[in-house]
Amino acid sequence: MSGESASAIQRSQVDLVDFIDWSGVECLNQSTSHSLPNALKQGYRDDDGLNLESDADEQLLIYLPFTQVIKLHSIVIKGPEEEGPKTLKLYSNKEHMGFGNVNDFPPSDTAVLSPDNLQGKPVVLKYVKFQNVRSLTIFIEDNQSGSDITKVQKIGLLGTTVETTDMKGLKKIEDHQH
């Protein structure tokens, strides 16, 4: 199964960071000096010194809209051993959630991260639940050690786009092109 998913990644998955609609990206409870782009944007996220950190407590709520519909296959979360995230809840196509209503709907998927995952091993998700994703909300509920601050070094999303199956490169695909 893991072999299959590994080959699936090689075969068809694309790093979806290029399809993120940056104008609508939100992150609640992030610390101002250590904010979401540190974990998401190319260049920053590969630097392990730059983290996304939580502020008032250990939870984080990240909202990522996409420029087009995607299918999400797996995610990569890298973080330090102690303060890295543990329980992840993913909600597909729910806009503007707050900490108050995260418990109101069941998540599309839940992931508990192991230390392997924190090293960069992708977490395979229930693909069937993420077939038609316009926006993704990631709720980081707690961290590995239970400390007050959660740190995330990298968030990567692997999947495919729906509109087109153009696998050539990571070029952003404009609307209405073939």
Place this chain on the structure above:
Amino acid sequence: MVLEATMICIDNSEWMRNGDYAPSRFQAQSDAVNLICGAKTQSNPENTVGVLTMAGKGVRVLVTPTSDLGKILACMHGLEIGGEMNLAAGIQVAQLALKHRQNKKQQQRIIVFAGSPIKHEKKLLEMIGKKLKKNSVALDIVNFGEEDEGKTEKLEALLAAVNNNDTSHIVHVPSGPSALSDVLISTPIFTGDGEGGSGFAAAAAAAAAGGLSGFEFGVDPNLDPELALALRVSMEEERARQEAAAKKAAEEAAKQEKGEGEPSGTQEATMTERANGATPEADNKTSDLTDDENALLQQALAMSMDDPAPSHELRDADMSDATTDDPELALALQLSVQDSTKDSSSQSDMSKLLADQSFVSSILASLPGVDPNDQSVKDLLASMQSQTEPQQKDDDKEPKEEEEKQ
């Protein structure tokens, strides 16, 4: 000009009956609320403001965040004073109201007026503050009224829990001669973190402090720009008209003498006035040729009219030096003068007059502003005199002229 949704929490508890803030604490609070609403909506037209009361029977939302200032002001009427303030519940309801704002792009802000003693524990307030910070809601606290021990401490603790990068503020307003609103105007609550509403705030401050005397015409340009502009324009027009009248008198004298000594400066000034739409500075006419359009029309008419061909030199000799080159103006003046010399303004008479080159030249001579040696003037006169057709053409042209006149 930050896009913001604001909820204002009003304290309408029994403690607000006190008169240590003139006229009463509640009134002072209302004025402050009105000012804040105005400032917020002015700094960004898409800003929304909502109001809720914290005391009385319970926390009650009077108006959900809206950009309609009238609605907000209306809901402030008929508020009753009574009960005890429930700060925690008030803030939480405000947070809920902001969560359901229509435009999710707006920043969330709560402004709390804390006038009565606070019965909550510091811990509870800190937890509330943390929750606000987690949901990126900014909080402004106006501490006035009761000076209870521990109240200030609790509010400061609340602020510390909420504050994220100095977006939240607390203001302590002691009772005194200056009104609550005046004190608030200079605070970051009004000025929106240093930018944005400062224009409104500055104007409001000036109006409040020095009365309206600071402003021209007694009208605040910020509050009523159209009125201020209208007043200014009419003042200028009046000045222009008065100058024109003065020039007219001076020119009349000059014209009657047919002298050439009129200072060209005067003529230029009058011409400028004319450009402003004031009545032309030509002398005692009853003519209706008072603007450039008519002048241009007359020029067109003149060009289509026929003239016998007198000598150019006569005209040249007669005309005086001038510094302007406005042939249309000259023409208009000529025609206006001609009109006044006869009672009717019939076209045929005028054309006949125009045809009379000597008359034209004498008129031109009396105009200090016209340079006969100027090429454009010469061209104009040449065009007039180039017509060699018989006068009957005038009659044909008359109906056309009538049309043009209209």
